[in-house]
Amino acid sequence: MSASEFIQEAAMPHNDEIDIATFDYRALTLDQINELKSKAFRRAHEERMEAFRSFWRRVGAALHWLWAAPGRAWARHQIHRRWRADIAILRRMSDRGLKDMGLTRLDVEARARRRV
Numbered sequence: 001m002s003a004s005e006f007i008q009e010a011a012m013p014h015n016d017e018i019d020i021a022t023f024d025y026r027a028l029t030l031d032q033i034n035e036l037k038s039k040a041f042r043r044a045h046e047e048r049m050e051a052f053r054s055f056w057r058r059v060g061a062a063l064h065w066l067w068a069a070p071g072r073a074w075a076r077h078q079i080h081r082r083w084r085a086d087i088a089i090l091r092r093m094s095d096r097g098l099k100d101m102g103l104t105r106l107d108v109e110a111r112a113r114r115r116v
Contacts (some may be wrong), residue, residue: 087108090112091108
C-alpha cells in the first residue's frame, strides 16, 4: 500500500473528513505526515478561495442590482405617467363615448383610483 493510499484510507473516510478519534498519526511515517499536512493545507486554501470567490460573486450581483435600480425606477415612472395620461383622456371623454367603449364614468374613476 502506497503512502497516499494509506492516507486516503486511514485519514479520510468516505465523508472526506479526518476522524481524529480513530486516526493514529503515530502509525504514519514522516513523509506520510507531511503529505497529509500538505493535502490538508491545500484543501483549506482551496475552500478559502472558493468562499472568497463566492463572496465577490454575491457582491457583484448586489452591485449589478443596485446599478440597475434607477433604470427600473425610471421605467415604473414612465408606466405611471402613461397610466395618468390615459385616465385623463378617459375623464375628458363624454358619457356617450365611454358607453361606446363599454365603460361608465364609475369604471373610469375606479380605474383612476387603482394604483399602477
